[in-house]
Amino acid sequence: MTTTLPRPTAPTPPNPATRAANRLLTRLLRLPGTRHGYRVERNIPTPARDGAVLMTDHYAPVTDRPKGTVLVRTPYGRGFPSNLEARVYADRGYHVVLQSCRGTFGSTGDFYPMANEADDAQDAVAWLRTQPWFDGRLATAGASYVGWTQWALLMDPPPELRACLIAVAPHDMHDAAHGSGAFRLGDFLSFAEMVVNQERFTGLRAMPRMLTLNRRLAPVFGALPLADAADQATGHRAAWFREWLTTPERDDPVWDRLKLGDALERVDVPVRLTAGWQDLFLDQTLHQYQALRTRGVDVSITVGPWTHQELGQKGMGRLVRGNLEWLEIHLADEAPTRLRSAPSVEVYVTGQGAWRHLDQWPPVTSATVRYLQPGGKLVADKPGEGTPSTYLYDPANPTPALGGPLLTLDAGSKDNAKLESRSDVLTFTTDPLTAPLEIIGTPVVELAHTRNNPHADVFVRLCDVDPKGVSRNVAEGLLRLDPASPLDQVQTVRVRLDACAHQVKTGHQVRLLIAGGSHPRYARSEGTGAAPGTGTELRPCTHTVHHDSGAVSRVILPTPTG
Secondary structure: OOOOOOOOOOOOOHHHHHHHHHHHHHHHHOOOOOOEEEEEEEEEEOOOOHHHHHHHEEEEEEEOOOEEEEEEOOOOOOOOOOOOOHHHHOOOOEEEEEOOOOOOOOOOOOOOOOOOHHHHHHHHHHOOOOOOOOOEEEEEEOOOOHEEEEEEEEOOOOOOOEEEEEEOOOOOHHHHHHHOOOHHHHHHHHHHHOOOOHOOOOOOHHHHHHHHHHHHHHHHHOOOOHHHHHHHHOOHHHHOHHHHHHHHOOHHHHHHHHEOOOOOHHHOOOOEEEEEEOOOOOHHHHHHHHHHHHHHOOOOEEEEEEEEOHHHHOHHHHHHHHHHHHHHHOOOOOOOOHHHHOOOOEEEEEEEEEEEOOOOOOOOOEEEEEEEEEEOOOOOOOOOOOOOOEEEEEOOOOOOOOOEOOOOOEOOOEOOOOHHHHOOOOEEEEOOOOOOOEEOOOOEEEEEEOOOOOEEEEEEEEEEOOOOOOOEEEEEEEEEEEOOOOOOOOOOEEEEEEOEEEEEEEOOOEEEEOOOOOEEEOOOOOOOOOOOOOOOOOOOOEEEOOEEEEEEOEEEEEEEEE
């Protein structure tokens, strides 16, 4: 909680170093548009309805014909890199309001992630209405948490709003945290540790902490009880993390302010969505697109070969160029007609290494089925008789996470050799392909499965194996099994993997990896049924995957028709 408010500053132009950086940014990102220059008024105190004061910077373009206002609300400070997009938009004729969320970087009040953003966003718009330079044309922009602040505003869209630019952002934090049944431990404990320390370690001082994050948190990930260890790791300054960890029930009041699904039914302005195939919020972004498209909202989506962190690095050029086009069309109303009829979906096809434009997501596909067989084979023919495959999952030595859609820097597609060599991992692999196989949509794995412990998880990963034997992950999913399902009967476990657009080339192989967890991406199944975060014991589980004529296991791959 901030007690001393920063002093406001007079509007000033960027210093020579910032102007040089802006010119370099324009060249590197190949940004279009005339640059006008801008002035920045910092530390403007803006009121919230409960008496909190939200610190705001105003980027004013140097032009007598501004194009409207872009609102950006962030908990990560108003300096670099949070101000990067603000500088780009202001330089091209837009007023930009960059505001620190309550309890962060000068704003008063207590920071509880996501919970207060709906009211605070409305108060930010109310303040905008009092400003002489605000002409009634409003857009919102930002990624991740900043995207959440946009969905929060869309719970009650203001009449001035004309467009939204939302990237890699959730709208439902319960689903983000507990959607698979297992808590996303690594992502959200990393987030908690970062936000409670972010004002102590800024700029270059923050980088060493980011690079050593997993090593510093490793003892916590393995501790029992987990909630107590997490409290210590965050200095007892993130009570909300304990609430998230220990509350898997969707209808618990803890989640009431953290579910913004109603915004998908209320927004009626054009929305541009951006996601990455290796982003932890991919599923929610695709759901946002489908929900808005079904309602007839003008919506587009770009999905690139990025992790959550890479969008602001490798994906920055495409993100900002697309955002500028969207603002020209829907806020400034100055874009050429040709841009208004562009396809609503663009996806990067990994493996092939090319962008593709589609009319909708998901595209029309057919099912290509491959069956698991004894000996680790994955084939087109249904299995005959054979011995089941088994593995022992030991939570005292849990199957580790390796890459994938993580929040942290070690996310993405990785060489899976170390993972596949473990005794607690099964693999099933096709022969080398004689023709390319395109997988575009959401793969599903159905396992004929038994176990000897009611409390267990099943983790499945789809991989592309190149001719040198290097296996790289494409999509994955985890499911916490229903402890009430009988142990003495074969159950069909249906695991929905991440959506993907991937081409497996000729000579490559498709591989399915099966394990009992992916720790610490997901909090491990401790095998006892103890409430999340409170367990003090660990019990192993033997998993059996059946693949015979009476108990079929298979992977269903969505492939293009025609």
